[in-house]
Amino acid sequence: MDFELRSAREKLEREQRERMQRAKAKADRERRAKAEAARRRDALEASNRERRLDAARAQEEADQKMEEVMQLGKGISFSHMFEALRYDGPGDKIKLPPSSFKDLSDQGALDKGPMYFRLSKVRDRVPGTSPDQDAEEATCCGVLEFTAREGSAQLPSHVWNNLFQSDIPDVPLIEVRYASLPKGTYAKLKPEGVGFSDLPNHKLSLKRHCAITQHYLKMMLSWSTTDNCSIS
The missing domain is CATH 2.40.40.50 (Ubiquitin fusion degradation protein UFD1, N-terminal domain)
Incomplete structure (x- = not known):
C-alpha cells in the first residue's frame, strides 16, 4: 500500500515537473519570439527612416540643382x-x-x-x-x-x-x-x-x-x- 502511494506521488511530482518545464520552455520561446519581433520591427523602422532621409536628401539635392540650373540659365532649364x-x-x-x-x-x-x-x-x-x-x-x-x-x-x-x-x-x-x-x-x-x-x-x-x-x-x-x- 505504501509502495503504491509513493509511486503515485512520484508520478504526480514528475508530471508536475514536466508541466513546469514545458511551461518554462514555452515562456522562453515566446520571450525570444517577442524579442526577435521587436528587433525586426526596430530594424525595419530604422531602414524605413533611412530610406525616407535618403529620399529627402535626394529630393533636396535635386531641387537645389534645379534651382541652380534655372538661376544659371535665367529661366532656361538645360x-x-x-x-x-x-x-x-x-x-x-x-x-x-x-x-x-x-x-x-x-x-x-x-x-x-x-x-x-x-x-x-x-x-x-x-x-x-x-x-x-x-x-x-x-x-x-x-x-x-x-x-x-x-x-x-x-x-x-x-x-x-x-x-x-x-x-x-x-x-x-x-x-x-x-x-x-x-x-x-x-x-x-x-x-x-x-x-x-x-x-x-x-x-x-x-x-x-x-x-x-x-x-x-x-x-x-x-x-x-x-x-x-x-x-x-
Whole structure:
C-alpha cells in the first residue's frame, strides 16, 4: 500500500515537473519570439527612416540643382550629361546633338540671342571637396551646330584643353548647362612661365600682335577665369 502511494506521488511530482518545464520552455520561446519581433520591427523602422532621409536628401539635392540650373540659365532649364569627344577646330564653340536643339528651342532659348554653356567634368565628389575646387574644372563656351552624335558633345581643342588639363579618363563625361553670361568689359591676362617677363617692351610686343589678338577674340564667345589662351 505504501509502495503504491509513493509511486503515485512520484508520478504526480514528475508530471508536475514536466508541466513546469514545458511551461518554462514555452515562456522562453515566446520571450525570444517577442524579442526577435521587436528587433525586426526596430530594424525595419530604422531602414524605413533611412530610406525616407535618403529620399529627402535626394529630393533636396535635386531641387537645389534645379534651382541652380534655372538661376544659371535665367529661366532656361538645360542640364545634360554627355560623353566628351574632341574635334579639330578653332574657337570655343562646341557641337551638341539634335535633341539639344529641340530642348532649347522649345524653351525659347534661341530667341535670347547667342547661346552659352557651362561645361564641367563629371566625377565622384571627393569628401571635403568644395564647390570652388569643382569650379576649377569648368569652363564656358558657345555652340557651333547641333550635329553631334546623340549622347555626346564635341569639343574644339581650346575647350578640351581648358577642361581636361591633366588626367583624361577612358570615357570622359561632362555636364553641359545652359548659362546666361554677363557681357564682359575687359580681360586680364596672366603669362605662364618666365618668357614674357624677359621681353624688353611688353606694350610694344602686345601691339605687334594686336591683329592676331583681335582675330583670336572674334573666334571666342566666352572666357572663364581659369581658361588658357595662346597668342603667337
